[in-house]
Amino acid sequence: xxxxxxxxxxxxxxxxxxxxxxxxxxGSDHAYLPCFAIKNKTASFAIAGEVVDGPFKSAQKQVRSxxxxxxxxxxxxxxxxxxxxxxxxxxxxxxxxxxTLIRTILEEGATKLSGVSKLILQPNxxxxxxxxxSEKNNWLITSEAILREDNKIYEIIVxxxxxxxxxxxxxxxxxxxCLIKEQSAIFKSKWHHEAKTWQNxxxxxxxxxxxxxxxxxxxxxxxxxxxxxxxxxx
Ligand code: SAM
Numbered sequence: 001x002x003x004x005x006x007x008x009x010x011x012x013x014x015x016x017x018x019x020x021x022x023x024x025x026x027g028s029d030h031a032y033l034p035c036f037a038i039k040n041k042t043a044s045f046a047i048a049g050e051v052v053d054g055p056f057k058s059a060q061k062q063v064r065s066x067x068x069x070x071x072x073x074x075x076x077x078x079x080x081x082x083x084x085x086x087x088x089x090x091x092x093x094x095x096x097x098x099x100t101l102i103r104t105i106l107e108e109g110a111t112k113l114s115g116v117s118k119l120i121l122q123p124n125x126x127x128x129x130x131x132x133x134s135e136k137n138n139w140l141i142t143s144e145a146i147l148r149e150d151n152k153i154y155e156i157i158v159x160x161x162x163x164x165x166x167x168x169x170x171x172x173x174x175x176x177x178c179l180i181k182e183q184s185a186i187f188k189s190k191w192h193h194e195a196k197t198w199q200n201x202x203x204x205x206x207x208x209x210x211x212x213x214x215x216x217x218x219x220x221x222x223x224x225x226x227x228x229x230x231x232x233x234x
Contacts, residue, residue: 080109
């Protein structure tokens with residue numbers, strides 16, 4: 001992967017940056033995404049944010065080597081703290097981390113979201129955390145994607161601020177309002193696989209008699225999740 005040939009996952013993330021946008025890529029690692037967006041002119045300005053020294057230096061090196069220091073500012077810091085009002089950022093990208101961490105970054109940086117018109121989020125796990133966050137903070141999910149790369153399945157969600165209250169059903173939070181409607185082959189395969197894994201866990205727990213109260217609660221929770229999957233996939 002490099003700034004010209006992104007991974008399939010990052011390419012899909014980048015496809016949602018469309019129109020001369022001012023972007024902040026939080027957790028930018030090698031800054032491939034901002035370099036790609038600037039080179040393809042979908043972004044006019046970018047901040048590459050990194051909290052860890054190694055990836056921060058890699059991002060600096062990459063941006064310098066491409067001669068893009070005028071358009072891409074590499075900043076070291078935690079989450080959205082590196083964004084200033086004067087940056088006039090339209091779009092924030094947070095990709096390649098867990099949903100819980102992305103949610104924490106959004107919660108801790110809540111004041112930095114005013115004026116932002118788009119969030120492009122690619123959690124590696126627990127996307128439901130971000131859908132729940134979107135409902136609590138009135139961000140509408142305008143697009144979702146699901147794709148497979150190197151035998152892993154990734155979800156991407158795109159959000160825009162909403163004037164009206166955002167309300168999701170339990171199923172929409174868990175599976176994604178757009179992904180449920182689309183019911184793609186990858187979506188079905190992901191949830192079949194998850195349900196099978198939960199079924200196996202139930203069998204393992206149940207074979208250990210007597211079943212403790214804690215394990216009984218776990219079984220009930222997993223059975224509930226399997227029922228949700230069966231209901232959505234039927
Ligand atoms: N965004 C790139 C991608 O999707 O390929 C890199 C993903 S990499 C797995 C996650 C990066 O996020 C790491 O470089 C890590 O140092 C950075 N990171 C984790 N927590 C962060 C935070 N709170 N603020 C900024 N960067 C963070």
